[in-house]
Amino acid sequence: MRSPRSLERFYEATEQIVTIDRDSAPRVLFSGEDLLLEDLPIGTRVIYPRPPVRGLPNVKAAIRQAILRPHGCDPLHAMLRPGMKVTVALDDISLPLPPMRTPDVRQQVLEVILPLLADSGVDDVHLVIAVALHRHMTEAEMRRMVGPAIFEAFYPDRYYNHDAEDPAGNVTLGTTAHGEAVILNRRATESDLLIYVNLNLVPMDGGHKSVGTGLTTYQGVKAHHTPHHIRHSHSYMDPEHSEMHRSVDRIGRLIDRELKVFHIETTINNRMFDGPLEFLMRREEDYTELDRLKLAGMRAALKGLPPAAKRRMFQAIPAAYEVIAVHAGRTEPTHAEILKASWSQYAVDVDFQADVVIYGIPYISPYNVNSILNPLLVQLMAWGYFFNFYRGKPLIKKGGTLIITHPCSDSFDPVHHPSYIEFFHRLLPETRDSAVLEAKYERELAENPTYVHLYRTGHAYHGAHPFFMWYWGENGRDHVGRVIAVGADNAHVPALLGWEVAETLSEAVDMARSTHGRSAEIAMLHHPPIVMTQNLG
Amino acid sequence: MSDRPGAAFFDVDGTLVRTNIVHAFAFYAMNQGSILGTAWQTARTLLSVPLFLATDRMSRKAFNELFYRYYRGQSEDRLETLAEELFEEVLRPAVYRGACRLLDGARRAGCRIVLVTGALDFTVRHLADHLEADDVIANRMRFVQGMATGQVIPPIIEGAHKALAIRDYCVRHGLALERSFAYSDSFSDYPMLAVVGHPAAVNPDPRLAGVARAYEWPILSTTEA
Numbered sequence: 001m002r003s004p005r006s007l008e009r010f011y012e013a014t015e016q017i018v019t020i021d022r023d024s025a026p027r028v029l030f031s032g033e034d035l036l037l038e039d040l041p042i043g044t045r046v047i048y049p050r051p052p053v054r055g056l057p058n059v060k061a062a063i064r065q066a067i068l069r070p071h072g073c074d075p076l077h078a079m080l081r082p083g084m085k086v087t088v089a090l091d092d093i094s095l096p097l098p099p100m101r102t103p104d105v106r107q108q109v110l111e112v113i114l115p116l117l118a119d120s121g122v123d124d125v126h127l128v129i130a131v132a133l134h135r136h137m138t139e140a141e142m143r144r145m146v147g148p149a150i151f152e153a154f155y156p157d158r159y160y161n162h163d164a165e166d167p168a169g170n171v172t173l174g175t176t177a178h179g180e181a182v183i184l185n186r187r188a189t190e191s192d193l194l195i196y197v198n199l200n201l202v203p204m205d206g207g208h209k210s211v212g213t214g215l216t217t218y219q220g221v222k223a224h225h226t227p228h229h230i231r232h233s234h235s236y237m238d239p240e241h242s243e244m245h246r247s248v249d250r251i252g253r254l255i256d257r258e259l260k261v262f263h264i265e266t267t268i269n270n271r272m273f274d275g276p277l278e279f280l281m282r283r284e285e286d287y288t289e290l291d292r293l294k295l296a297g298m299r300a301a302l303k304g305l306p307p308a309a310k311r312r313m314f315q316a317i318p319a320a321y322e323v324i325a326v327h328a329g330r331t332e333p334t335h336a337e338i339l340k341a342s343w344s345q346y347a348v349d350v351d352f353q354a355d356v357v358i359y360g361i362p363y364i365s366p367y368n369v370n371s372i373l374n375p376l377l378v379q380l381m382a383w384g385y386f387f388n389f390y391r392g393k394p395l396i397k398k399g400g401t402l403i404i405t406h407p408c409s410d411s412f413d414p415v416h417h418p419s420y421i422e423f424f425h426r427l428l429p430e431t432r433d434s435a436v437l438e439a440k441y442e443r444e445l446a447e448n449p450t451y452v453h454l455y456r457t458g459h460a461y462h463g464a465h466p467f468f469m470w471y472w473g474e475n476g477r478d479h480v481g482r483v484i485a486v487g488a489d490n491a492h493v494p495a496l497l498g499w500e501v502a503e504t505l506s507e508a509v510d511m512a513r514s515t516h517g518r519s520a521e522i523a524m525l526h527h528p529p530i531v532m533t534q535n536l537g
Numbered sequence: 538m539s540d541r542p543g544a545a546f547f548d549v550d551g552t553l554v555r556t557n558i559v560h561a562f563a564f565y566a567m568n569q570g571s572i573l574g575t576a577w578q579t580a581r582t583l584l585s586v587p588l589f590l591a592t593d594r595m596s597r598k599a600f601n602e603l604f605y606r607y608y609r610g611q612s613e614d615r616l617e618t619l620a621e622e623l624f625e626e627v628l629r630p631a632v633y634r635g636a637c638r639l640l641d642g643a644r645r646a647g648c649r650i651v652l653v654t655g656a657l658d659f660t661v662r663h664l665a666d667h668l669e670a671d672d673v674i675a676n677r678m679r680f681v682q683g684m685a686t687g688q689v690i691p692p693i694i695e696g697a698h699k700a701l702a703i704r705d706y707c708v709r710h711g712l713a714l715e716r717s718f719a720y721s722d723s724f725s726d727y728p729m730l731a732v733v734g735h736p737a738a739v740n741p742d743p744r745l746a747g748v749a750r751a752y753e754w755p756i757l758s759t760t761e762a
Contacts, residue, residue, distance in 0.1 A: 414753060449545060457762065
């Protein structure tokens with residue numbers, strides 16, 4: 001039997017929710033590329049990520065096992081015939097975040113399956129990055145993702161980015177019973193076998209979304225990336241309760257009927273930081289003297305650096321993620337197994353909803369790897385991703401107040417996000433109404449020849465992408481009452497987003513209490529790493 | 538915003554093709570029909586290079602006026618015939634690989650494609666056909682009894698006049714300027730870019746690149762497909 005002291009230590013190590021007391025340590029919050037150290041009000045419940053799930057000891061062995069014992073279909077080697085045409089589609093650089101240390105899991109999967117294809121007499125193999133409307137990956141990023149040997153063997157003729165705007169490169173496969181057009185990459189549709197190599201970072205990813213969204217066109221994405229679909233997704237991290245995933249699944253089932261698709265799905269743990277930054281994975285109570293010293297040193301160094309240098313520094317640190325599960329086979333049974341593993345890493349049970357929720361917004365989102373988290377992406381993180389990190393009931397009560405920490409700088413990357421600039425500075429001042437933006441302007445920017453050219457020949461997100469980023473905050477906007485931005489370096493960006501500003505966190509809390517009263521329940525999601533709440537009561 | 542459609546206006550030299558009007562002129566100078574004629578015209582052109590450079594630095598308009606004076610005395614038939622050879626030998630191979638893709642995008646967006654150039658109209662007509670442009674706004678040489686006078690029918694299409702020509706074109710064709718696009722590589726085309734709703738710098742010179750960054754205009758490249 002454990003002693004009371006031992007039980008206390010056990011509880012502290014495993015319990016994911018810490019309630020702030022009079023003598024609690026201040027909490028570390030990201031604010032873009034800066035780290036804040038803030039005292040939270042007494043009674044605030046801070047929700048921490050689960051400790052990293054143990055990684056698989058031998059990833060390649062797990063990949064071999066997965067393709068030998070797939071879910072719902074024959075093993076991969078039994079599907080191969082000499083002379084057949086195979087396309088291997090890969091998730092792009094938006095997964096995982098930040099990019100993982102090399103070898104990337106996609107490289108490890110390819111190192112298993114490409115020799116198998118070659119040994120089976122399959123020479124006509126193309127590797128297509130399923131970027132959909134994301135920016136095309138650069139040569140250096142493509143090399144890093146698959147390793148130099150595969151890169152040299154396949155790039156550029158047989159290893160390339162999907163082009164959603166190539167009129168000859170995409171074909172219509174059919175239409176679902178709900179009228180959703182199913183349009184796919186021509187090479188994929190003309191292949192005898194399509195293998196999709198996925199990396200699930202969060203439960204929203206993977207499954208039918210991989211092929212149906214990653215290899216389609218603007219018209220194909222448009223079927224489910226609408227304000228309506230997002231508004232009726234509760235949340236889009238929970239596919240069973242997501243209107244968007246219902247549409248994605250209908251499209252995917254049609255694809256599975258028409259094409260032979262073999263999925264290899266993988267998922268990783270949440271070991272985002274290690275080495276000198278490992279202390280960021282710990283609770284503030286558990287910081288050693290050295291950790292506190294590191295934090296102080298890091299904050300002092302960051303304070304003196306310009307934003308671009310801070311960004312480069314953070315983006316240069318790859319994450320120490322470890323693969324925790326690999327499954328292969330038919331889309332649905334494979335994805336169901338991966339979802340189980342993913343939830344086991346992220347879900348933290350809660351039995352309450354808070355009036356006020358605090359998020360520290362970090363420097364990265366899926367759409368600004370090696371780039372700037374511009375204002376539209378800041379709102380995506382607040383109203384979109386972080387709000388949607390729940391299963392069951394949202395962490396924040398309907399009409400609650402969201403407090404975010406981020407400088408909200410009016411700064412955009414013209415190479416990656418040219419259409420975002422027009423969206424933010426031309427369209428948003430006119431209206432924040434998603435329905436109006438969709439009806440009046442979405443097609444205009446989607447078909448803008450400049451943006452089409454930049455998407456196809458450069459490294460720009462598609463002209464329609466900023467609209468989707470705005471829609472992705474739709475259920476958050478619908479649910480949350482107020483947003484207060486702490487530490488904004490300007491007034492106009494928060495004003496354009498409809499946010500209020502506060503200079504300090506305590507000022508923001510006071511503002512929130514003016515709405516919800518002195519007894520307002522306050523909670524904080526302590527990330528990164530990723531944590532999601534599960535309130536099924 | 539207006540419901541009228543827009544157009545896409547493209548500068549030619551440096552934007553869609555890697556040549557400029559000097560290449561065209563040099564081609565004419567080198568093809569005078571006789572060895573003596575060619576030698577004389579080539580030597581004359583070479584000797585004039587410092588003058589061209591100085592004038593261009595002073596004023597693009599003065600440069601064009603001076604430049605086109607060198608066509609004086611050439612027959613219209615001859616110039617037309619050479620224009621075809623100019624296209625085949627000089628312009629067609631010089632079309633940037635990404636130019637067709639950019640034009641296709643504009644066409645798919647429902648834009649009328651208009652080339653706007655300071656070159657002479659007969660020198661770009663075949664190129665316009667090749668690129669499937671709907672229209673060309675270019676300088677026109679004055680001919681008297683079938684011979685080039687060396688004078689261009691005013692207004693000379695350059696700088697601010699390109700903007701004026703685009704504005705007039707939109708009025709004449711019922712097009713909306715604010716829904717139109719303009720593409721150029723040169724700072725001298727700043728007025729043409731500034732007059733439309735959607736300007737973009739293509740393979741820009743350093744000065745235009747600076748302006749594009751300041752105004753957050755997209756910066757494109759057509760040199761690669």
